[in-house]
Amino acid sequence: MKIICIGRNYTEHIKELANEKPTEPVVFLKPDTAMLLKKQPFFIPDFSNDVHHEVEVLVKIDRIGKYIDSKFSHKYYSQIGLGIDFTARDLQAKLKAKGLPWEKAKSFDGAAVIGNWVDKSKFESMDTLNFHLEKNGEKVQVGNTANMLWKIDEIIAYVSQYFTLKIGDIIFTGTPSGVGRVVVNDTLDGFLEEEKLFSIRVK
Numbered sequence: 501m502k503i504i505c506i507g508r509n510y511t512e513h514i515k516e517l518a519n520e521k522p523t524e525p526v527v528f529l530k531p532d533t534a535m536l537l538k539k540q541p542f543f544i545p546d547f548s549n550d551v552h553h554e555v556e557v558l559v560k561i562d563r564i565g566k567y568i569d570s571k572f573s574h575k576y577y578s579q580i581g582l583g584i585d586f587t588a589r590d591l592q593a594k595l596k597a598k599g600l601p602w603e604k605a606k607s608f609d610g611a612a613v614i615g616n617w618v619d620k621s622k623f624e625s626m627d628t629l630n631f632h633l634e635k636n637g638e639k640v641q642v643g644n645t646a647n648m649l650w651k652i653d654e655i656i657a658y659v660s661q662y663f664t665l666k667i668g669d670i671i672f673t674g675t676p677s678g679v680g681r682v683v684v685n686d687t688l689d690g691f692l693e694e695e696k697l698f699s700i701r702v703k
């Protein structure tokens with residue numbers, strides 16, 4: 501399986517990192533080894549002093565597809581979830597400055613938190629989902645998928661022009677504002693609507 505991630509998909513987050521607003525989705529990949537194993541803590545890697553949490557809505561692909569028309573995207577997934585795209589911001593800044601790929605800063609072991617899955621039929625629309633992240637019990641990131649520049653069905657259509665989507669692939673759909681540094685002993689809890697889908701301890 502592969503993990504496909506969308507960057508810069510919420511205006512407020514683009515502003516907080518002083519990035520340019522993209523004219524097309526920003527796309528990068530994480531390998532399967534980036535998945536944080538269930539019930540394991542997240543270990544801050546030695547090569548970074550500034551790892552940030554980015555809470556994101558996830559989509560699990562359950563049908564193979566290529567060149568998917570966005571009006572059919574909904575047929576390619578039945579479950580959604582919530583996760584964290586951990587980012588070594590200091591390393592990413594160095595790579596960005598040199599115009600180099602981001603993978604080392606975003607795709608290291610444990611950098612993809614994948615919470616529990618929820619049937620999408622539980623929700624009226626994919627485009628009005630509330631979600632938030634709590635750090636040590638305090639809300640630090642609050643998002644609603646209505647504020648995405650590219651909505652879930654558009655993302656599926658877009659990325660499938662480049663990558664064949666396969667059963668089990670996961671899409672990270674971008675983070676809202678409020679990203680920030682994690683330190684040892686932090687606890688990160690992710691909520692989709694009011695349901696807690698993950699709880700991660702930082703080591």
Ligand code: ZN
Binds near residue numbers: 585674
């Ligand atoms: Zn992200």
